[in-house]
Amino acid sequence: MELRQIQYFIEVAKREHVTEAAHNLHVAQSAVSRQIFNLEAELGIDLFFREGRNVRLTPIGKVFLDHMQQAINVIDDAKREIEEYLDPEQGTIRIGFPSSLASYTLPTAISAFRDQYPQVKFQLKQGSYRNLIDGVIRGEFDLALIGPVPKQEKKVKGRTLFSDNIVALLPVSHPLANRKTVKLSELREDSYVLFPKEFVLRDIIVNACAQQGFQPKVSFEGEDIDSIKGLVSAGLGITLIPEITLVDHQPRSTVKIPIIEPTVTRTVGVIIPSDRELLPTEKLFYDFLIDFFMRLDQFQV
Known part of the structure; x- marks a missing residue:
């Protein structure tokens, strides 16, 4: 053979x-x-x-x-291990990521990393929550950014980088659009734009609503953050969305409102395989991520 x-x-x-x-x-x-x-x-x-x-x-x-x-x-x-031991600063890193971290979190981290290590190359692939975990286990990704950080997966190790608030995104025409904060129970009668059922962000939202005694009425579904934001901008419903997805782009004709009672959050972090050591370039980036978000959190505080 x-x-x-x-x-x-x-x-x-x-x-x-x-x-x-x-x-x-x-x-x-x-x-x-x-x-x-x-x-x-x-x-x-x-x-x-x-x-x-x-x-x-x-x-x-x-x-x-x-x-x-x-x-x-x-x-x-x-092959990569040999190449990277010769020069870890010129290796390649294969990263998986979800759509909710695609527009701001991952590009910001990679840009800061390449300021120090400009020769390192990246192979990036977007995936769903389960696909990211399975991809790291199978070796398709060296590591993956993910939210929330899985706790029950024996074949991957997770490290939390930061916590992300889930906020309400409403059309400007919504009756509560001028509020500073909103209780989740006040949104029980609205039509929702959510991810499909197999997406973990939908589970977070549905579970938070269930704690307040209602099931969200889903009028539209979208498989990526931008399509969901676009449907809300068009006035076709409301959504609950990670706040970090709105840092660089909040659609026109929408308002972002913090949710209280309950406060809804998710952890965001990085997962790596538990059954092998990271290669030198991978370890370089993994350690950088931990330090970068630790310093960012201290700065924000």
Whole structure:
């Protein structure tokens, strides 16, 4: 079994199309087909169902894919570790992040870090709460910024960087738009714009409403912060949103109002795998994050 065969196999499995895989690999389709055939012959199994020009993993092919992706991650980490030990300030960091930290928190931290380490490169990928945790566990991300910080995940270690208030975002036409603060119970009759059910920010909001004896009436759903803010700006409902998402951009025709009774917050932090040590460049950034937000918190106080 050759490394090239594994790389070709993973690309075909990802695209479910030999021609597209060959195009992305910048090799001839015949070369990809031949390597897949040789790999299957060596293993003595069919890794794919053939469906015209398309292919689909067999059940044993899916098992093999999981193992091969882990193997490639190990190989890539070994290469990176050697490179980074030679010069940690020129390595690459793979970071996962949620949409709620995309516009301000992550860019601010990376910008400050690159002022000190301008040669470090970043690979960034946005994901949902569960995808971020699973991505760190599988080695797809070196670390992930996340909110709230998970407490029950044995395969990742979390470090809280700061706490973020959840505030009400209302259209300017809302009857309570001129208030300095608002009780959550006063918003029980409103229509809400929220994330879909599988998103953790929705859970935080629904649980806070439940503590006040009501379930929010959801009129619209959006999968990213900007779409939710846009729907509120258009007057289609209200939302509860992390305050940090409004630092750089609060939509026109909206007002931000702190919530009291209860105060709703979430922790924001960084998670890393619990079963391996960070590589030198990763450790450089991880330590920087902790120090950066500690100093920022002290400054704000």
